[in-house]
Amino acid sequence: MVNEIMQTTRPGASTSSTIKSVVNNLTFRYGDFQALKDINMVVHEKQVTALIGPSGCGKSTFLRCFNRMHDLYPDNHYGGEIILHPDNENILSPNVDPIEVRMRISMVFQKPNPFPKSIFENVAYGLRIRGIKRRSILEEKVENALRNAALWEEVKDRLNDLAFNLSGGQQQRLCIARALATDPEILLFDEPTSALDPIATASIEELITDLKNKVTILIVTHNMQQAARVSDYTAYMYMGELIEFDVTDTIFIKPKNKQTEDYITGRFG
Numbered sequence: 001m002v003n004e005i006m007q008t009t010r011p012g013a014s015t016s017s018t019i020k021s022v023v024n025n026l027t028f029r030y031g032d033f034q035a036l037k038d039i040n041m042v043v044h045e046k047q048v049t050a051l052i053g054p055s056g057c058g059k060s061t062f063l064r065c066f067n068r069m070h071d072l073y074p075d076n077h078y079g080g081e082i083i084l085h086p087d088n089e090n091i092l093s094p095n096v097d098p099i100e101v102r103m104r105i106s107m108v109f110q111k112p113n114p115f116p117k118s119i120f121e122n123v124a125y126g127l128r129i130r131g132i133k134r135r136s137i138l139e140e141k142v143e144n145a146l147r148n149a150a151l152w153e154e155v156k157d158r159l160n161d162l163a164f165n166l167s168g169g170q171q172q173r174l175c176i177a178r179a180l181a182t183d184p185e186i187l188l189f190d191e192p193t194s195a196l197d198p199i200a201t202a203s204i205e206e207l208i209t210d211l212k213n214k215v216t217i218l219i220v221t222h223n224m225q226q227a228a229r230v231s232d233y234t235a236y237m238y239m240g241e242l243i244e245f246d247v248t249d250t251i252f253i254k255p256k257n258k259q260t261e262d263y264i265t266g267r268f269g
Protein backbone atom coordinates (compact mmCIF):
# COMPACT_ATOMS: atom_id res chain seq x y z
CA MET A 1 0.00 0.00 0.00
CA VAL A 2 2.78 2.41 0.93
CA ASN A 3 4.62 1.64 -2.30
CA GLU A 4 1.40 1.87 -4.28
CA ILE A 5 0.86 5.38 -2.95
CA MET A 6 4.44 6.37 -3.72
CA GLN A 7 4.15 5.18 -7.29
CA THR A 8 1.73 8.06 -7.74
CA THR A 9 4.15 10.61 -6.32
CA ARG A 10 4.98 13.50 -8.63
CA PRO A 11 8.30 13.21 -10.42
CA GLY A 12 11.13 15.57 -9.60
CA ALA A 13 9.81 16.42 -6.15
CA SER A 14 12.08 18.95 -4.54
CA THR A 15 12.46 20.35 -1.08
CA SER A 16 13.78 23.71 -0.03
CA SER A 17 15.10 25.13 3.17
CA THR A 18 13.67 28.66 3.02
CA ILE A 19 11.11 28.97 5.77
CA LYS A 20 7.95 30.98 5.09
CA SER A 21 6.26 30.41 8.42
CA VAL A 22 7.01 28.96 11.84
CA VAL A 23 4.26 27.60 14.07
CA ASN A 24 5.20 27.80 17.76
CA ASN A 25 3.19 26.03 20.49
CA LEU A 26 -0.07 26.64 18.66
CA THR A 27 -3.22 25.79 20.58
CA PHE A 28 -6.82 26.45 19.64
CA ARG A 29 -10.14 26.16 21.51
CA TYR A 30 -13.74 26.24 20.30
CA GLY A 31 -15.20 27.43 23.61
CA ASP A 32 -14.13 24.71 26.09
CA PHE A 33 -13.13 22.22 23.41
CA GLN A 34 -9.40 22.01 22.80
CA ALA A 35 -9.12 21.33 19.06
CA LEU A 36 -5.37 21.96 18.62
CA LYS A 37 -2.70 21.01 21.15
CA ASP A 38 0.77 22.51 21.19
CA ILE A 39 1.56 22.33 17.48
CA ASN A 40 5.10 23.13 16.34
CA MET A 41 5.88 23.07 12.64
CA VAL A 42 7.55 24.96 9.82
CA VAL A 43 6.11 25.84 6.42
CA HIS A 44 8.65 25.83 3.58
CA GLU A 45 8.46 28.66 1.08
CA LYS A 46 7.12 27.88 -2.42
CA GLN A 47 6.53 24.27 -1.51
CA VAL A 48 3.32 22.32 -1.01
CA THR A 49 2.62 21.08 2.51
CA ALA A 50 -0.21 18.56 2.96
CA LEU A 51 -2.16 18.16 6.21
CA ILE A 52 -3.50 14.61 6.58
CA GLY A 53 -5.16 12.61 9.34
CA PRO A 54 -8.48 10.99 10.27
CA SER A 55 -11.74 12.93 10.28
CA GLY A 56 -11.97 15.36 13.19
CA CYS A 57 -8.21 15.41 13.93
CA GLY A 58 -8.05 19.20 13.44
CA LYS A 59 -6.72 19.66 9.90
CA SER A 60 -9.24 22.33 8.87
CA THR A 61 -9.00 24.01 12.27
CA PHE A 62 -5.23 24.25 11.84
CA LEU A 63 -5.54 25.56 8.27
CA ARG A 64 -8.04 28.22 9.32
CA CYS A 65 -5.66 29.59 11.96
CA PHE A 66 -3.41 30.75 9.10
CA ASN A 67 -5.90 33.33 7.85
CA ARG A 68 -7.57 34.10 11.19
CA MET A 69 -10.88 32.63 10.03
CA HIS A 70 -11.71 31.69 13.60
CA ASP A 71 -11.87 35.37 14.58
CA LEU A 72 -15.37 35.44 13.11
CA TYR A 73 -16.70 33.71 16.29
CA PRO A 74 -16.16 35.23 19.73
CA ASP A 75 -15.76 31.97 21.73
CA ASN A 76 -12.73 30.83 19.74
CA HIS A 77 -9.30 31.19 21.35
CA TYR A 78 -5.81 30.93 19.90
CA GLY A 79 -2.64 30.32 21.89
CA GLY A 80 0.98 30.33 20.70
CA GLU A 81 2.23 31.90 17.50
CA ILE A 82 2.24 31.64 13.74
CA ILE A 83 5.24 33.67 12.61
CA LEU A 84 5.28 34.87 9.02
CA HIS A 85 8.63 35.53 7.35
CA PRO A 86 10.47 37.54 6.15
CA ASP A 87 8.93 40.22 8.39
CA ASN A 88 8.91 37.96 11.45
CA GLU A 89 5.34 38.90 12.36
CA ASN A 90 3.07 36.83 14.60
CA ILE A 91 -0.16 36.82 12.58
CA LEU A 92 -2.14 35.61 15.63
CA SER A 93 -1.25 38.72 17.61
CA PRO A 94 -4.34 40.75 18.60
CA ASN A 95 -2.47 43.78 17.22
CA VAL A 96 -2.54 42.31 13.71
CA ASP A 97 -5.67 43.07 11.66
CA PRO A 98 -7.28 39.79 10.45
CA ILE A 99 -8.42 41.49 7.22
CA GLU A 100 -4.80 42.31 6.44
CA VAL A 101 -3.82 38.68 7.19
CA ARG A 102 -6.51 37.46 4.74
CA MET A 103 -5.05 39.68 2.02
CA ARG A 104 -1.67 37.98 2.54
CA ILE A 105 -3.01 34.47 3.07
CA SER A 106 -5.92 33.42 0.84
CA MET A 107 -8.17 30.40 1.13
CA VAL A 108 -9.86 28.09 -1.36
CA PHE A 109 -12.68 26.01 0.07
CA GLN A 110 -14.01 22.49 -0.41
CA LYS A 111 -16.96 23.51 -2.58
CA PRO A 112 -16.48 26.15 -5.25
CA ASN A 113 -18.10 29.31 -3.85
CA PRO A 114 -18.11 32.02 -6.51
CA PHE A 115 -19.99 35.22 -5.73
CA PRO A 116 -23.25 35.90 -7.64
CA LYS A 117 -21.34 38.19 -9.97
CA SER A 118 -19.67 38.00 -13.37
CA ILE A 119 -16.47 36.01 -13.94
CA PHE A 120 -14.55 39.30 -14.17
CA GLU A 121 -16.03 40.77 -10.99
CA ASN A 122 -15.33 37.59 -9.00
CA VAL A 123 -11.62 37.95 -9.68
CA ALA A 124 -11.62 41.76 -9.38
CA TYR A 125 -13.37 41.61 -5.98
CA GLY A 126 -10.29 41.58 -3.71
CA LEU A 127 -8.56 44.16 -5.90
CA ARG A 128 -11.49 46.56 -5.55
CA ILE A 129 -11.42 46.03 -1.76
CA ARG A 130 -7.78 47.05 -1.91
CA GLY A 131 -8.83 50.30 -3.54
CA ILE A 132 -7.76 49.53 -7.12
CA LYS A 133 -10.21 51.40 -9.36
CA ARG A 134 -8.46 51.98 -12.67
CA ARG A 135 -10.00 49.73 -15.32
CA SER A 136 -6.73 49.00 -17.15
CA ILE A 137 -5.02 47.79 -13.93
CA LEU A 138 -8.04 45.68 -12.98
CA GLU A 139 -8.13 44.12 -16.45
CA GLU A 140 -4.43 43.29 -16.36
CA LYS A 141 -4.56 41.75 -12.89
CA VAL A 142 -7.75 39.79 -13.61
CA GLU A 143 -6.20 38.36 -16.79
CA ASN A 144 -3.00 37.41 -14.94
CA ALA A 145 -4.91 35.69 -12.16
CA LEU A 146 -7.09 33.79 -14.66
CA ARG A 147 -3.98 32.73 -16.60
CA ASN A 148 -2.29 31.57 -13.40
CA ALA A 149 -5.41 29.57 -12.55
CA ALA A 150 -5.33 27.95 -16.04
CA LEU A 151 -8.78 29.36 -16.84
CA TRP A 152 -8.08 32.32 -19.15
CA GLU A 153 -8.39 30.48 -22.47
CA GLU A 154 -11.76 29.05 -21.45
CA VAL A 155 -13.32 32.31 -20.27
CA LYS A 156 -11.59 35.18 -22.09
CA ASP A 157 -14.58 35.68 -24.43
CA ARG A 158 -17.22 35.50 -21.69
CA LEU A 159 -15.83 37.55 -18.81
CA ASN A 160 -19.21 39.21 -18.24
CA ASP A 161 -21.09 35.91 -17.90
CA LEU A 162 -22.37 34.96 -14.48
CA ALA A 163 -19.80 32.78 -12.66
CA PHE A 164 -22.51 30.20 -11.87
CA ASN A 165 -22.66 29.34 -15.60
CA LEU A 166 -19.22 27.70 -15.36
CA SER A 167 -18.75 23.97 -14.66
CA GLY A 168 -17.81 22.86 -11.12
CA GLY A 169 -14.13 22.47 -12.04
CA GLN A 170 -14.10 25.85 -13.79
CA GLN A 171 -15.79 27.47 -10.77
CA GLN A 172 -13.09 26.04 -8.51
CA ARG A 173 -10.35 27.42 -10.81
CA LEU A 174 -12.21 30.76 -10.73
CA CYS A 175 -12.07 30.68 -6.92
CA ILE A 176 -8.33 29.98 -7.20
CA ALA A 177 -7.99 32.97 -9.57
CA ARG A 178 -9.93 35.11 -7.08
CA ALA A 179 -7.57 33.98 -4.31
CA LEU A 180 -4.50 34.67 -6.48
CA ALA A 181 -5.56 38.12 -7.67
CA THR A 182 -4.25 39.93 -4.59
CA ASP A 183 -0.82 38.20 -4.85
CA PRO A 184 -1.04 36.24 -1.60
CA GLU A 185 2.08 34.89 0.09
CA ILE A 186 0.36 31.67 1.16
CA LEU A 187 -2.56 29.88 -0.46
CA LEU A 188 -4.67 27.60 1.75
CA PHE A 189 -6.65 24.77 0.16
CA ASP A 190 -9.28 22.94 2.24
CA GLU A 191 -10.02 19.69 0.38
CA PRO A 192 -10.27 21.60 -2.91
CA THR A 193 -11.19 18.60 -5.07
CA SER A 194 -13.61 16.68 -2.89
CA ALA A 195 -16.63 18.05 -4.81
CA LEU A 196 -15.07 17.48 -8.26
CA ASP A 197 -14.95 14.60 -10.78
CA PRO A 198 -11.62 12.85 -11.56
CA ILE A 199 -10.85 15.00 -14.63
CA ALA A 200 -11.48 18.30 -12.84
CA THR A 201 -9.51 16.92 -9.88
CA ALA A 202 -6.52 16.14 -12.10
CA SER A 203 -6.55 19.67 -13.53
CA ILE A 204 -6.63 21.24 -10.05
CA GLU A 205 -3.76 18.98 -8.92
CA GLU A 206 -1.74 19.99 -11.97
CA LEU A 207 -2.50 23.62 -11.20
CA ILE A 208 -1.35 23.26 -7.58
CA THR A 209 1.94 21.80 -8.80
CA ASP A 210 2.40 24.77 -11.20
CA LEU A 211 1.40 27.35 -8.60
CA LYS A 212 4.08 26.41 -6.12
CA ASN A 213 6.58 28.29 -8.30
CA LYS A 214 4.73 31.44 -7.28
CA VAL A 215 3.23 30.88 -3.85
CA THR A 216 3.56 28.78 -0.70
CA ILE A 217 0.75 26.23 -0.44
CA LEU A 218 -0.92 24.40 2.46
CA ILE A 219 -3.51 21.78 1.55
CA VAL A 220 -5.88 19.68 3.64
CA THR A 221 -6.74 16.43 1.91
CA HIS A 222 -8.43 13.16 2.79
CA ASN A 223 -6.93 11.57 -0.26
CA MET A 224 -3.51 10.12 0.48
CA GLN A 225 -2.68 9.55 -3.17
CA GLN A 226 -3.37 13.24 -3.69
CA ALA A 227 -1.08 14.19 -0.78
CA ALA A 228 1.64 11.95 -2.25
CA ARG A 229 1.15 13.40 -5.74
CA VAL A 230 1.08 17.11 -4.98
CA SER A 231 2.96 17.75 -1.75
CA ASP A 232 6.63 18.17 -0.86
CA TYR A 233 6.04 18.02 2.90
CA THR A 234 3.34 16.21 4.86
CA ALA A 235 2.01 16.67 8.38
CA TYR A 236 0.10 13.81 10.00
CA MET A 237 -2.34 14.92 12.71
CA TYR A 238 -4.34 12.95 15.25
CA MET A 239 -6.75 14.28 17.87
CA GLY A 240 -5.51 17.85 17.67
CA GLU A 241 -1.83 16.93 17.81
CA LEU A 242 0.84 16.99 15.16
CA ILE A 243 2.15 13.43 15.26
CA GLU A 244 4.74 13.62 12.49
CA PHE A 245 5.96 16.17 10.00
CA ASP A 246 8.53 15.44 7.30
CA VAL A 247 9.34 15.36 3.63
CA THR A 248 6.40 13.66 1.90
CA ASP A 249 8.52 10.75 0.60
CA THR A 250 9.66 9.99 4.15
CA ILE A 251 6.13 10.11 5.56
CA PHE A 252 4.85 7.72 2.89
CA ILE A 253 7.85 5.37 2.56
CA LYS A 254 9.48 5.31 5.98
CA PRO A 255 7.47 7.17 8.63
CA LYS A 256 9.21 7.35 11.99
CA ASN A 257 6.04 7.11 14.05
CA LYS A 258 4.00 3.90 14.31
CA GLN A 259 0.73 5.87 14.37
CA THR A 260 1.63 7.55 11.06
CA GLU A 261 2.54 4.19 9.53
CA ASP A 262 -0.76 2.63 10.65
CA TYR A 263 -2.70 5.50 9.10
CA ILE A 264 -0.73 5.53 5.85
CA THR A 265 -1.05 1.78 5.41
CA GLY A 266 -4.78 1.89 6.10
CA ARG A 267 -4.54 -0.13 9.32
CA PHE A 268 -6.15 2.77 11.11
CA GLY A 269 -8.65 5.48 10.17
Ligand SMILES: Nc1ncnc2c1ncn2[C@@H]1O[C@H](COP(=O)(O)OP(=O)(O)OP(=O)(O)O)[C@@H](O)[C@H]1O
Residues within 6 Å of the ligand: 030, 033, 035, 053, 054, 055, 056, 057, 058, 059, 060, 061, 062, 222
Ligand atom coordinates in the same frame (compact mmCIF):
# COMPACT_ATOMS: atom_id res chain seq x y z
N1 LIG B 1 -17.24 25.39 15.19
C1 LIG B 1 -16.90 24.37 15.97
N2 LIG B 1 -17.30 24.34 17.27
C2 LIG B 1 -16.93 23.32 18.08
N3 LIG B 1 -16.14 22.28 17.71
C3 LIG B 1 -15.72 22.28 16.44
C4 LIG B 1 -16.08 23.31 15.50
N4 LIG B 1 -15.50 23.02 14.32
C5 LIG B 1 -14.84 21.86 14.49
N5 LIG B 1 -14.96 21.41 15.76
C6 LIG B 1 -14.35 20.20 16.33
O1 LIG B 1 -12.93 20.34 16.27
C7 LIG B 1 -12.34 19.10 15.94
C8 LIG B 1 -11.49 19.29 14.70
O2 LIG B 1 -12.34 19.57 13.60
P1 LIG B 1 -11.77 19.84 12.14
O3 LIG B 1 -12.92 20.20 11.26
O4 LIG B 1 -10.64 20.77 12.24
O5 LIG B 1 -11.20 18.39 11.75
P2 LIG B 1 -10.72 17.83 10.36
O6 LIG B 1 -9.51 17.01 10.65
O7 LIG B 1 -10.59 18.91 9.38
O8 LIG B 1 -11.94 16.88 10.00
P3 LIG B 1 -12.54 16.44 8.59
O9 LIG B 1 -11.45 15.68 7.92
O10 LIG B 1 -13.69 15.56 8.96
O11 LIG B 1 -12.95 17.68 7.86
C9 LIG B 1 -13.46 18.11 15.75
O12 LIG B 1 -13.61 17.37 16.96
C10 LIG B 1 -14.67 18.97 15.51
O13 LIG B 1 -15.86 18.35 15.96
